[in-house]
Amino acid sequence: MALITLALVSFVLYLLGLAFYRLYLSPLAKLPGPKLGALSKFYEAYYEIWRQGKFSFKLDELHERYGPIVRITPEEVHIRDSAFWDTLFVKYPKASRYSSTASRFGNNDSMFAVADAGYHRMLRAPLNPFFSRRAILDQQELVQDKMGILCTGMERCLENGSVFCITDAFAAFAADVISQYSFGFSYGQVEHYENGWKENFHNAYISLGAFGHVSVQYPWVNPLLKSIPDSITTKMDPSLGQMLQLQKDFNKTIQTIKKDPSAGKHHTIFHAVLQSDLPEDAKGATRLEHEAQTVIGGGIVTTAWAATQAIFYILSDDDVHPKLLAELREAVPNPSAHDAFKFEKLEKLPYLTGCVKEGIRFGLGISGRGARVLQEPLVYQDYTIPPGTAISMSARDANFDGSVYKEPRKFRPERWTGKESKLADGSSLDSHFVGFGKGTRMCIGINLAHLELYVQLAQVFRRFQLELYETDTSDVELAHDFFLPSPKLDSKGVRVRVVGKVN
């Protein structure tokens, strides 16, 4: 009994000591911010887990109250100042990712998750050529073919008057493209127009993102979940069942290639890694499986959501839609021509480019905070942030910064061209664009994403007349930050009806 009492008293004293340290002695103690945040990560957990991805919105309030730099947890400071983006993400290439977020998707050893900058660079090196502009353009046919299938499905929807969620269609398209391109197989999701492309991974990744808040706070949860039999996981959440199947298919492909490196007609990311000079422990089947999950995860929600935003705002604005259509009609006089939608031509169209950029800006890519940990002190205004601190920033703050974007909440493709694309200080708007992140960890899929988005928007608007169906801004605006962006939870999605064809 005495022993238990002693243990309890020691524990309480430890907690009091820790609280005192965090509030008054920690090198971060002088930074502005809420005492509860400085005391414990439960503060973050409350907003992220209990309030379902609402910490981002709490940060808005905190910045209003405390200024551009706020200590938001015992070990993390958040900066809201888009001019600081390059300093944090570009100037310190040796900075690591914040290791306590590595468990978010349960893929701790993937290039996306690993903390150490040197190890990250090494893991990324074999994949860089795989996603280079040249390599992506060489596979343009694949993207065009999948888009052709999507358009055939949309024609059927025109004939039968069905309403569908455009995010589902785009997520199915993106999944087929990225999996065929990267792994040499796809599930043909883009073919299933008859059920409104409901078979796709979008919701599964949003569920994973929501659950990621739990995994970040309690990393032991992931291994525990992995020990649950697949049949029970699938019953609990059918979308996670799809992910389990995906993992099995990755594993099968990896095993086949490991046994016979010449297997398969298609050069996959697995070939790229296995044939590289990475150390053997980086070539293990489980790590490769994790890498594949990040690649496909990175390529679906981000692209589908950017396209969804673009479709919604283009259709909602009586000014934008006719301008885009006029440009497309001139550039693509015959949409049935074999090379009508060649990317190299589309990417030169200024208004379409503006629509792509605005789609990505509104879509946010990743809504969660991006954090770096430096090995040296970092000065921000009057504060010196000690080495080892997690310093985070959010794309949402940069993307809607009124000092960079005039009327930031307006979808204005023209801001990206002509005079408007230069700021008063002479810098280009492009240099402030953080949609794909910046620095050494910048999105590896940028070339593929651009190819998909240009081809999607050009084909959809040059070929079809669409109408929004019972959809409003609450279906596209960020309401829950699950690291991946989510609108209100009861949204039925951005629903559209194909009402005609464009001559």
Ligand code: HEM
């Ligand atoms: C509009 C579409 C896309 C957007 C807005 C986007 C955005 C981003 C952002 C913001 C990051 C994080 C950068 C950082 O951590 O600093 C990222 C990383 C990443 N993205 Fe994308 N992405 C898109 C499409 C894609 C596609 C199509 C792929 C498929 C290859 C992909 C794969 C990845 C991967 C693997 C990473 C991790 C890179 C690393 O850690 O080195 N993304 N993306």
